[in-house]
Amino acid sequence: MEIFIQSAAQISIQNPLCEDWFETPIIPTLPYNRSIEPDYKQFILPIASRRMGKLIKRAIATSLSALKQADIQELDAIITGTGLGCVENTEKFLSAMVKEGEEFLQPTFFMQSTHNTISSQVALFLKCNGYNCTYSHRGTSFESALSDAFIQLKLGKIKNALVGGQDEMTPDYFNMLGKIGYWKTEISPEILQTSNSNGSFAGECSAAITLGTEQKEQSLCKLHDVELLYKPSKERMQEVLQDMMTQANISSIDAVMLGISGDQKNDDIYKDFAETFFANKPICWYKNIFGESFTAPGFGVYTAATCLKKGIIPQHLRYNNIQEQELRTILVYNHFQNKDHSLILLSKC
Amino acid sequence: MNDKLVVTGMGIISGLGKGKEATVSALLAEKSAVGTIRYIQTMHNDIPVSEVPFSDSDMKQMLNIPEEQLITRTPLMGIVAAQEAIQQAKLTENKPKRIAFINGTTVGGMEKSEQFYIDFLENDSHSEYIAAHDCGAGTDDIADYFGIFNTTTTISTACSSAINALIIGANLIKAGKVDAAVVGGTECLSKFHLNGFNTLMILDRATCKPFSQNRAGLNLGEGAAYLVLEKADEAKQRGATALCELSGYANFCDAFHQTATSPNGQGPFLAMQGALQNAGLQPKDIDYISAHGTGTGNNDETESIAITRVFGEHTPDFSSTKAFTGHTTSAAGSVESVISILAMENNFVPANLNFAEKIENIDIQPNTKTKKKEMNHIMNNSFGFGGNDSSCIFSKIK
């Protein structure tokens, strides 16, 4: 059975709910960047969204956009990956509890603080009784969600799925992560490209994609496989890559989409991966325009799928200067602190 | 080819103590673990809870983890429970090629974040705990301790996290992605969620009374439990004993309200019905339901309605064991799966403690006393905030 990415939508530090990033990207210049918010009134009435934090509104807007593009009426599954969940509401509750005591805490902030609020609010909004799940596994949260959808489609348990990667970055959380080396103090395209210092720059992520088993005119690409690997050896990685390609009947990878972010420690792992398995192949990146977040790999899949649909890779997504002869297949590889790794194989329809 | 999924190992820690034996003894003795707060610092010390009766240092000693090693309570409890399951399944002696670790948790490292939050913001005295805050951090700590896993991920669907971990592990095996999976959940108590539930006004000031007309809310608990899943053939080849079969499961969403279940219990109804269909079983085949039964007004009424809709005249014995363990939130799905499998192994229906009288306008009532009974198929329900409702069925090996 073949599986397709039918549609995708994003809200990020690029212009929201459109593909401006493909031709005219905004080039980030600061270590901390918030998403550009669309007008949510076209999606949600203010009275209905009164308890929703920014992240939930973004999730609903990207989900509705993706579903509309794919023309999905009956949705079988809503699966979200979120590394940190609803940070804004968690902080409101936590901060009030720590600073003002336990007496007058507000229930709304608590009930909107759990990670699964995102998936369940989307379900509530769509009145969708189908499969509903939330993954919160650090830097591979999005791929965990994608893997769940992929497996259930393969097993025939569902016919379509909405998969989201959703993370917000509040000022306090940005500062906290800064204390443990997440961010550079200064960034520019050159600094990111050379990656000779640790840390990256922060973005926020709301990426929604839909999957299905029928090819449609608007389908972006085929999804052949998703693998989640924990501390794999080189041999294991080689074996998995080979298996993936054999099963997909693909003899060669035309481009590799990596999570390179300018963070030397992490980028070294990506470069080693590329040299070992894909020497002399085009290497692409996306965090240079979307920033780092726990679910940023959602943008990796989104950009790769968009490139396959359009048949070209724009210059600003190219990390090296090697050109492909033809763009048919892209492998998206991501790792989190060299512990959790993910491989996603895509090809053009 | 025998494609059946079987359980080959189980481990548990809760207010009832460490391990399966302690758990069975407490259940048979009808001894509740709900009592006065011991570890959490809170102004609400009149709220009863069920705490795991070991300090972090106690658990580090049990596990040979150096006292100074940075690890929070949630993964510590997780390691204790996972170790028991891994040993029983002989996973390290005779390792399957690819093993997944699927962990359910929601609170993550919050019990440290709430202690050091001001420091996180204002100074560097406890910055080492910043990286331990998110849900996945504890999962990685557990996986690192054992060093046998090839895939790990973390599920966070609030009070149904652990049962969803079980569902995902089962699907990974069925799809051929892994050969075995250690699945379940772990959650320690935190001041954060104690206060959270308190603002929702759903905490009973006495021991909870699931399915009773006079119920007044839930008691929070903490704990961890894991099950080892693999194909029956694989287990046989490895020389592991199959304890029971995982015969069916389903996950649906109530899609009604963020914290309340729909009046006709649609999500729970779909989950139970879906699990039966997945298992190819009829309502009359189920011998016992380990109900979600939190003790809140809304859950117990809607769960009763959903049970009646699914089972009707064939409603089997059912009980909630939350008056024993408290509501172990993200761990509840695996804690109660282990409890109900132990009940099936030992031929008894666990008691639903503190039941006084049946809920008005509801025809069914739980099993109130420990009862000897041979069982072939048992169902376990776990329902979470946001309408994340899941059920699974375990069956005796024929």
Next chain:
Amino acid sequence: MEELILELKKEIIEVLNLEEITPEDIDTDAPLFGEGLGLDSIDALELMMLMQKNYGIKVDNSEKGKEIFKSIRVMAEFISNNRTK
């Protein structure tokens, strides 16, 4: 009383995050729950917290809450008769 009613409307708008609703939009005698503003059980909990925090009135069961939160006027009358701060 009119002053208290206005104050209460402002507090409710803030605590329930009723974007784009002004005190003038809220009918003093209309039901707060179900029809009218369309509030639900969580909003009721927020209102109970508001009563306790701002007026020192402890409302500890939802049945009592339902009576008090019938309308802004009923709520204001209850507050002026029972407030401790």
